[in-house]
Amino acid sequence: MELLKTFAAHYNYFITIFLMISGLFIVIARGNLIKKLVGLSLFQTSVYLLYLTPAKILGGTAPIYEEGYKLYSNPLPHVLMLTAIVVGVATLSLGLALVVRIKEAYGTVEEDEIFAKDPEAE
Amino acid sequence: MNALSWGAVEPQLPILLVVIPLLGALLTTFLRNSFMAWLVATVVAFTLPFISIHLLVSVLETGQPIVYKIGNWEAPFGIVYRVDQLSGYVLSVIAIIGAVIMPFARRSVAAEIEERARSWYYTMYLLCLAGLLGIVITGDAFNAFVFLEISSLATYVLIALGKNRRALLAAYQYLIMGTIGATLYVIGVGLLYVVTGTLNFDDLASRLSAAIIDPGQRNAVVTALGFIVVGLSLKLALFPMHMWLPNAYAYAPSFATAFLAGTATKAAIYLLVRVVFSVFGVGMTLENLPIGEVVIVLSIAAMFLASISAVFETNAKRMLAYSSVAQIGYITLGIAIANQAGMTGSLAHIANHAIMKTALFLALGAVFYRVGSVLYSDISGIGRKMPLTMAAFAVAGLGLMGTPGTAGFISKWYLAVAAIDDGMYSVVFLIVASSLISVVYIGRITEVVWFREPSKAAAKAKEAPLSMLIPLWLLVGATIYLGFDTRATVGTASEAAKMLLEGVQ
Numbered sequence: 001m002e003l004l005k006t007f008a009a010h011y012n013y014f015i016t017i018f019l020m021i022s023g024l025f026i027v028i029a030r031g032n033l034i035k036k037l038v039g040l041s042l043f044q045t046s047v048y049l050l051y052l053t054p055a056k057i058l059g060g061t062a063p064i065y066e067e068g069y070k071l072y073s074n075p076l077p078h079v080l081m082l083t084a085i086v087v088g089v090a091t092l093s094l095g096l097a098l099v100v101r102i103k104e105a106y107g108t109v110e111e112d113e114i115f116a117k118d119p120e121a122e
Numbered sequence: 123m124n125a126l127s128w129g130a131v132e133p134q135l136p137i138l139l140v141v142i143p144l145l146g147a148l149l150t151t152f153l154r155n156s157f158m159a160w161l162v163a164t165v166v167a168f169t170l171p172f173i174s175i176h177l178l179v180s181v182l183e184t185g186q187p188i189v190y191k192i193g194n195w196e197a198p199f200g201i202v203y204r205v206d207q208l209s210g211y212v213l214s215v216i217a218i219i220g221a222v223i224m225p226f227a228r229r230s231v232a233a234e235i236e237e238r239a240r241s242w243y244y245t246m247y248l249l250c251l252a253g254l255l256g257i258v259i260t261g262d263a264f265n266a267f268v269f270l271e272i273s274s275l276a277t278y279v280l281i282a283l284g285k286n287r288r289a290l291l292a293a294y295q296y297l298i299m300g301t302i303g304a305t306l307y308v309i310g311v312g313l314l315y316v317v318t319g320t321l322n323f324d325d326l327a328s329r330l331s332a333a334i335i336d337p338g339q340r341n342a343v344v345t346a347l348g349f350i351v352v353g354l355s356l357k358l359a360l361f362p363m364h365m366w367l368p369n370a371y372a373y374a375p376s377f378a379t380a381f382l383a384g385t386a387t388k389a390a391i392y393l394l395v396r397v398v399f400s401v402f403g404v405g406m407t408l409e410n411l412p413i414g415e416v417v418i419v420l421s422i423a424a425m426f427l428a429s430i431s432a433v434f435e436t437n438a439k440r441m442l443a444y445s446s447v448a449q450i451g452y453i454t455l456g457i458a459i460a461n462q463a464g465m466t467g468s469l470a471h472i473a474n475h476a477i478m479k480t481a482l483f484l485a486l487g488a489v490f491y492r493v494g495s496v497l498y499s500d501i502s503g504i505g506r507k508m509p510l511t512m513a514a515f516a517v518a519g520l521g522l523m524g525t526p527g528t529a530g531f532i533s534k535w536y537l538a539v540a541a542i543d544d545g546m547y548s549v550v551f552l553i554v555a556s557s558l559i560s561v562v563y564i565g566r567i568t569e570v571v572w573f574r575e576p577s578k579a580a581a582k583a584k585e586a587p588l589s590m591l592i593p594l595w596l597l598v599g600a601t602i603y604l605g606f607d608t609r610a611t612v613g614t615a616s617e618a619a620k621m622l623l624e625g626v627q
Contacts, residue, residue, distance in 0.1 A: 020309075024302070027298060027302065033294065036298060040298060040301055040302070043302070043305055044301070044305055047305055047308055047309055047312065050309060050312050051312050051315070054316045074319075077315070080264055083264075083268055084267075084308065087267075087268065087271045090271070090275055091271070091275065091297065091301050094275055094278055094279070094297065095294065095297050095298075098278070098282055098290055098293055098294045098297065099294070101282070101290050102287075102290045102291060102294060105287035105290055106287065114291060118287070118288055118291070
């Protein structure tokens with residue numbers, strides 16, 4: 001019961017960790033270069049949740065310096081994650097551009113087929 | 123004119139160090155002429171060493187760090203740039219390497235990159251330089267992540283434009299590993315932020331000591347330390363997380379390899395030292411996690427296994443790339459021993475290795491320019507055709523082995539002293555033994571280039587142009603000079619080591 005309560009109270013952290021691990025797993029386990037990038041994106045996205053979850057204060061307002069506003073949410077984590085999203089988009093688009101070039105050069109996006117064509121590339 | 127006087131500019135120097143290359147990158151995107159783009163990049167790259175050395179000298183004179191508040195916001199609220207003995211030193215190393223190789227760039231890039239991509243190539247180079255300098259100068263943990271990604275994204279492009287199609291795959295693999303590393307770092311920073319509510323390095327340091335008393339927060343802090351150390355180890359290619367490095371260095375264009383080998387891993391090493399020593403503090407790190415022992419074991423593994431891989435390699439660039447992994451092992455070894463001599467040796471080796479490895483890769487770049495290959499079978503006997511280039515290669519190679527009279531000897535000497543100070547006599551033996559392996563791999567390529575009959579490709583080659591020889595011999599000259607006059611490297615490194623180990627902010 002106690003365990004269930006802890007789980008319910010922290011369910012968003014469990015979602016974060018689940019996304020993180022599944023993203024990392026896809027990167028390692030899949031041989032398709034596009035699927036690897038999907039996994040990488042999932043992995044990066046989980047970090048947004050990791051930052052945003054503790055940033056939400058129940059009943060908190062925007063940080064207003066005035067009588068009557070006691071509890072506020074710090075906007076900094078949201079701003080940080082905005083930057084992280086930009087980084088993530090840039091990484092994903094560069095990764096996809098590289099996959100396009102790899103497809104042009106090798107004719108495939110499967111890792112094992114590429115290594116079969118270029119044994120030393122491993 | 124008053125607004126542009128030195129008195130008005132001087133306080134702005136820390137931010138200019140990042141803004142100048144960023145603006146230079148913007149300017150080069152508008153230039154379609156590759157010569158103009160090269161000129162802009164060269165002018166930009168040559169202003170940076172003056173700025174960084176000026177900053178370092180004034181820090182060393184006053185003994186106080188220079189703190190630049192962006193937008194005049196006070197420290198924990200705004201982002202600050204902070205130059206102290208350590209960051210000033212690493213900034214100078216990166217800026218000097220970034221400038222010295224520019225004369226080499228013009229012909230090498232013209233030969234290896236297609237016309238329409240050339241000016242973009244200089245854009246990427248300047249972005250990478252801005253990112254690396256930003257990592258080192260910033261005093262904010264999240265800002266460091268952003269700069270880490272700016273430099274990494276530019277690096278992937280610099281590598282991917284290599285002529286061989288394997289460069290694409292190498293860049294892709296580096297992108298995957300590099301992004302995982304940076305994301306692990308940012309997870310660690312996030313955990314620290316949740317515990318302390320701050321991202322400023324100094325502020326983090328002062329709040330963490332209070333935070334670890336609470337057992338719940340202590341777990342979060344230790345987890346954060348683990349994430350940050352593993353993430354940055356991926357970035358700095360600590361064995362066995364180095365798998366991306368050999369191919370990336372081997373198939374990147376010569377200019378990119380020479381630049382990255384000297385600077386990219388060094389910025390990641392700086393960030394690791396900054397976080398582990400200045401933020402967590404050595405005592406706390408060693409008490410909670412056996413990071414020191416683990417890193418010592420991995421460093422020694424790198425020194426041996428990567429060196430052995432280098433011995434059996436038949437592609438000269440890949441051979442030097444494996445040797446880089448081994449040399450990074452020496453740097454992390456001294457950091458993990460964490461005494462005065464060890465830190466001094468490691469920090470001195472950051473500069474010494476940057477100089478020697480860049481010289482070696484420049485020599486190979488010149489060979490590639492003339493021969494079109496760096497495979498042992500193609501470059502055999504090249505020493506007879508390009509004596510000046512290969513003589514420089516041999517001298518820098520002697521430095522890499524740690525021959526007395528070269529810069530490489532100085533850093534290994536301090537590492538050995540550090541191991542003796544800590545009573546780890548077996549480590550002294552291992553440092554010497556691994557140096558002997560480097561004698562084998564440098565000896566093997568020396569035999570190939572000097573004592574064999576010139577191959578078909580090598581027979582047609584002639585001496586490298588002057589614009590390639592000058593930067594090469596400047597770095598080789600520095601390798602020998604720093605083997606005798608060690609004030610610039612060891613002097614500064616020991617100041618930085620003292621500051622780190624005392625925990626003086």
